[in-house]
Amino acid sequence: MTNPDFARYAIRHPDGRWLYHLPRTDPHTTIAILADGQPLTQIGTTHWWATDHEATRITTVTKTSPKTTKYVLEDPDTASVKYPAELTVEQWQERRQLNGGTTPERLWELYRSITVEQPPTETHIDGTFTVLEGGEPPAPGGPTWTVNLLDSITQRPEYQHLFPGRLHGLREHIIALIKRMPRVTHCFDGFQDSTAVYVDLRVPYEQPETRFVRDISHRTGKTLKTGRNRPVTVSRTLHLPIPTTVTGDNYAAALAEWDRQVAFWTQAVADANVAACNHCRGTGHVPTGAEQYTASK
Known part of the structure; x- marks a missing residue:
């Protein structure tokens, strides 16, 4: 799935860091957040992340669910025409459809799934990022900041x-x-x-x-x-x-x-x-x- 355009701005901090505001991630499934392959550093507990260079691509690497490849009989000696030793994923789905969209109880009693691990999923936010000059955003609880735009447009x-x-x-x-x-x-x-x-x-x-x-x-x-x-x-x-x-x-x-x-x-x-x-x-x-x-x- 392609993420919405959450981040297209970068802040060039006076101390040399580059700051990016990114979507919140789940710490239980997130493996890494990278800027051009290099780890980003989170600023406190905020959605802001810092790196030492201007990024061209930000990548979030997350765990992927194992993939079911087939279903095999718990006891191969009981194989029959109706219940063969193996069922492909397609055959398993066909039997679900014939049973009103749910897996027949008998299949769960006889078969177990065979799964293989999948490579991590990478989600990318590609530049070019609009560069803004300045420091970190105002801390929570501080004075309210309102930006001024051109009055002539209004x-x-x-x-x-x-x-x-x-x-x-x-x-x-x-x-x-x-x-x-x-x-x-x-x-x-x-x-x-x-x-x-x-x-x-x-x-x-x-x-x-x-x-x-x-x-x-x-x-x-x-x-x-x-x-x-x-x-x-x-x-x-x-x-x-x-x-x-x-x-x-x-x-x-x-x-x-x-x-x-x-x-x-x-x-x-x-x-x-x-x-x-x-x-x-x-x-x-x-x-x-x-x-x-x-x-x-």
């Missing part, structure tokens, strides 16, 4: 769409889209004072599981002996640092970037909407897409 609104500016409401727009996506149970802003958008999905297991839930008496409020089997699901949460605005050199450029950002964040949620592994109880899911940018308080 006096001629008919020409404003031809000049640099920003589109507002991106975060609210994407939240509304995510709320309508399959298996999304919650999506809102400001969860526990976080700056990120909180998304919760309830995904089933690859091998469907159920649990018996007793009925509640409407009259007494007590648990009854009757009940029903209900699917067991796993909660998968995302913390997405979705921007509130989109900037551009002009209105058309900003609108194109708006569309790219919408596609990126909605795809990140779609990538997380995968069935959980029964063997690891859903904890072995390797974050992809925006899960790599988990934001803390």
Whole structure:
């Protein structure tokens, strides 16, 4: 997946360092953040990273999930026409489709998956970066800084769409889209004072599981002996640092970037909407897409 245009500026610090503001990464899956192959140094706990030279390419290296290559019988001596010694990934998927999109329970009882490790995933942000002269950004809690632009532009609104500016409401727009996506149970802003958008999905297991839930008496409020089997699901949460605005050199450029950002964040949620592994109880899911940018308080 190609990242949105988060970073196209570099600050040339008076002490000789070059500073870059980068997307938040997940420390559990991030292997390295490089500027032209050399490690970047994070400035405190901020999103700012420093290097000793002007970068032409910034690379984030993250872990990749192992790839399933085939499925083999736990006991080869039980091989039959219906249950051969091996199933290819394509054959496994065909049987899932014939079973309504879920893996038949019998397959999990008879087969185990064979996986191979995959090389790390590299995500690139290529220059050229616009160079700005100055120091580090204002520290939190300091005086509010407001940038001054040319007053003459604001006096001629008919020409404003031809000049640099920003589109507002991106975060609210994407939240509304995510709320309508399959298996999304919650999506809102400001969860526990976080700056990120909180998304919760309830995904089933690859091998469907159920649990018996007793009925509640409407009259007494007590648990009854009757009940029903209900699917067991796993909660998968995302913390997405979705921007509130989109900037551009002009209105058309900003609108194109708006569309790219919408596609990126909605795809990140779609990538997380995968069935959980029964063997690891859903904890072995390797974050992809925006899960790599988990934001803390």
